[in-house]
Every structure is written in C-alpha cells, then in structure tokens.
Amino acid sequence: MLLSHTGRLWMVVFPLLAPLDAAAQHRAENVAVQMRHVDFHVDSSIVLRISYLRGELQPTSERPPYFDDKHSFVLAIDTARIAITPRDLGDLLDRYTFAYPGSPLHNLRVTVEKGQLKQQGTMRGISFTILGDLTLTPEGELRLHPTSIKAVGIGVGGLMKFFGLRLDKLVKLKGARGVRIEKDDFFLSPAALLPSPSVKGRLAGVEVTDSQIVQVFQPDSGHSVKPLVVPDPKVENYMFYKGGVLRFGKLTMNNADLVIKDAEPQDPFDFFLDQYNAQLVAGYSKNTPDHGLIVVMQDFKRTPPLPAKAESGKPHRKHSRA
Numbered sequence: 001m002l003l004s005h006t007g008r009l010w011m012v013v014f015p016l017l018a019p020l021d022a023a024a025q026h027r028a029e030n031v032a033v034q035m036r037h038v039d040f041h042v043d044s045s046i047v048l049r050i051s052y053l054r055g056e057l058q059p060t061s062e063r064p065p066y067f068d069d070k071h072s073f074v075l076a077i078d079t080a081r082i083a084i085t086p087r088d089l090g091d092l093l094d095r096y097t098f099a100y101p102g103s104p105l106h107n108l109r110v111t112v113e114k115g116q117l118k119q120q121g122t123m124r125g126i127s128f129t130i131l132g133d134l135t136l137t138p139e140g141e142l143r144l145h146p147t148s149i150k151a152v153g154i155g156v157g158g159l160m161k162f163f164g165l166r167l168d169k170l171v172k173l174k175g176a177r178g179v180r181i182e183k184d185d186f187f188l189s190p191a192a193l194l195p196s197p198s199v200k201g202r203l204a205g206v207e208v209t210d211s212q213i214v215q216v217f218q219p220d221s222g223h224s225v226k227p228l229v230v231p232d233p234k235v236e237n238y239m240f241y242k243g244g245v246l247r248f249g250k251l252t253m254n255n256a257d258l259v260i261k262d263a264e265p266q267d268p269f270d271f272f273l274d275q276y277n278a279q280l281v282a283g284y285s286k287n288t289p290d291h292g293l294i295v296v297m298q299d300f301k302r303t304p305p306l307p308a309k310a311e312s313g314k315p316h317r318k319h320s321r322a
Contacts, residue, residue, distance in 0.1 A: 028064040029244035031057040031256055033075070034228040037237040041272035041300060042194065043095070046088045049212070049268065053080040054225060055201070057241070064245035064252075070197040077191075077201030079224040080217040086110045086117070089213060094121070096195050097176055112210050117144055126151055134213070137187070140203040144186040190215055230259060231288055237262035237269035257292030262299065270299035278306045 035053040042048060055077040057065040065073035084092070090110035098105045108121040119130045131148040178192030191199040205216035218224065230240050238261040246256040262269035263283050271279070282298035 028059040028062060030059070030076075031065055031073075031244035031246055032228060032242045033057055034230070034240045034242075035238065037262075037268045038239060039268045039270045041270075041274070042088075042092065043274070044272065046091050046095070047084070049083040049085075051081040051083070053082065053217075054078050054227060055080070057244075057246075060198075064247055067246070067248040074198045074200060077199065077217045078219050080201065081214065082217070083212040083214045085212050086112050090119070092193060093179075097179055097193050100176065103176070112208060112213075115208060116147065117208065117213075119144070123151075132186075134206065134208055136203065136206050140189075142188040142190060142203070142206060144188070146184050149184075231257070231290075231292055232259065232261065232294065235259065235261045236265045239269075239271070253293070257288070257290065259292070259294045261294065261296055263296050264299055264302065267299075269297070270301050271297070272300040275300055275303065275305075278303045281306060 033053070033055055035050050038050040038053075040048045040050055055075060057073040058076050059065055059073050060071065063072060087110065090108050093110070094106070094108040098108065104124050106122050108119065111118045111120075113131065116131050117134045119132075121128060129148075129150040130144075130146050132144045132146040135143050135145070137143050178189045178194075180187050190203055191201055201217040202220055203215055204218035207214040207216070228240055228242050230238065232238075238259055240260075241256050241258040244256055246253045246258065260271075276297075279297045279300055280295065282303045283296045285293060285295040287293060
C-alpha cells in the first residue's frame with residue numbers, strides 16, 4: 001500500500017520520574033517499549049549501546065507521549081543491558097554533567113587501566129588524575145573510590161590525608177546532575193547523568209572491561225515484565241512501541257503498534273534522534289494486516305543529510321509501497 005511520511009518522528013531510547021497514577025482519569029496511558037541491538041546516540045558522537053531494553057514511556061502530563069517533545073514522557077526501564085565506552089562516558093561528563101556555569105571540572109577524559117577507572121581533567125585550571133575502583137552501591141549508584149590522586153602529575157593523596165583534606169571539601173558540585181561526592185568518593189546515578197528525555201530505572205549490576213562499562217538494570221521485585229512479541233519474529237535490531245497513544249509530528253497512533261527496524265541488520269541499529277527525519281527519509285515503511293506500522297530506517301552513519309528546506313521544518317514526503 002502507499003504510505004507517506006509527514007511531520008516529525010522522534011524516537012527515544014535510552015534516553016530515566018515518578019510513576020503515573022493508574023487510576024487517574026485524565027492521565028494518558030503508558031506505552032510499552034522494547035529495544036534490541038540499538039546504538040542510541042546522545043549526540044553525534046556519544047553512544048549508548050543497548051543490547052536489550054524492556055520498559056515503558058510514562059507521560060509527564062495528561063497528554064500522551066509526543067516524540068517531538070522530549071519533556072512529554074519518561075523512559076522507565078524495567079530490564080536492560082546498556083554499555084558505554086570509557087571515552088563516551090568522559091565526553092558525557094564533560095559536555096553535560098559538568099557543563100554548568102561555574103563548574104570546577106573541565107576537559108574530562110575517562111579510560112580503563114587494569115580494571116580501574118582512570119579520570120583525567122582540570123580542576124580550577126590544575127590538571128589532575130584519579131585512579132579508582134568502580135563498584136555498585138545497594139542503592140543502585142556507581143561508586144568511584146580513588147586509590148590514587150595526582151595533581152600536575154604529583155601524588156597528593158597522602159598529603160591531602162595529612163592535612164585532613166577531602167575531595168568533597170575541595171570540589172563543590174552545586175550545579176552537577178547525577179553526581180555527588182562524599183569524602184573522597186564519587187557517586188554517579190547513570191540515569192540522571194543523561195540529558196533529556198528523563199530516564200529512570202534500578203541499576204543492579206556493573207561490569208568494567210578495557211573497552212566498555214556495562215550497566216545491568218533490573219526491577220526491585222526481581223521479577224521482570226514479559227518480553228513483547230514483535231510482529232516480525234525475524235527482526236534482530238529494532239525499537240518496538242506497543243499500546244497506549246503515541247504522537248509524532250502531526251500524527252496520532254491509538255493502541256500503538258510501531259516497529260522501527262534496522263535496514264542494515266549486519267551491525268547494531270545506529271540511531272540518532274536529532275536526525276531521525278533524515279533516517280526516516282532514507283528508509284521506507286509499511287502497514288501490517290492488523291493496522292500496525294513497520295518503519296525500516298537506515299543507520300545514522302549511512303544516512304545522507306536532508307536538504308535545508310526539509311531540515312527547517314517543512315514536510316518532506318516520501319512514498320513507498322508495502
């Protein structure tokens with residue numbers, strides 16, 4: 001059949017607030033979501049590598065989730081396995097977490113050295129290096145406990161201890177989001193580190209390798225919700241939205257049944273929500289017999305940019321046959 005794309009379609013992954021009251025008469029329904037093998041871009045270079053995610057979009061008002069408004073919903077994670085490279089974690093901290101006016105920390109870089117996290121940067125213009133162990137707290141935070149602290153290449157941990165100085169006294173994080181310091185330990189809340197849309201979920205495990213930091217999310221109860229049954233059982237890399245009402249561009253989808261799958265499944269689905277329209281135009285879509293919609297998107301890294309007029313917000317139409 002013939003299908004045309006209009007308006008903006010904004011798909012959100014990854015990126016965590018309070019659950020909605022199911023009894024509220026005027027509150028929009030949650031939308032179930034499932035993702036597999038998705039490289040979700042926070043920006044053009046920072047990527048969250050989602051092996052699997054099961055959760056839901058929770059509206060933040062009486063209006064249903066609107067993909068064009070990243071404040072209209074929260075991504076509530078039930079179960080997930082999400083990885084980030086040390087380099088991307090450093091960029092995330094530098095560009096977003098500590099990018100507020102008056103921040104004492106700049107030029108942050110993160111690497112892994114013999115199983116420990118190595119954080120480098122400048123504090124009030126002075127270069128520093130912190131080497132520490134990354135562990136998980138019972139509250140679901142990541143704890144970075146320094147085993148070595150250097151300033152301008154000189155070890156200062158012992159000197160700080162001698163003078164009774166601690167990092168929480170030297171580094172004030174009044175504007176930082178998702179991070180705090182207690183004594184000499186950094187505590188990170190992974191969901192809160194991300195820019196909008198908001199994400200929430202219980203971090204239950206962390207794995208550190210030389211190439212990535214893997215975060216495992218599980219519910220408090222220990223009982224995960226059942227996986228969704230994807231309309232196309234052969235699809236490997238996808239995002240699937242089911243139930244409730246979804247809005248995107250000028251369109252509204254009741255009893256949502258939307259699959260966004262990878263046009264090049266030999267590698268993970270490379271998705272950048274800021275450039276979703278270009279990816280959409282580079283692909284095609286079709287209806288299913290039960291009125292669902294399957295969108296086949298090209299990877300972001302393989303997608304040509306849209307013409308200036310299309311980027312400026314004018315509808316860009318593409319027809320395809322199902």
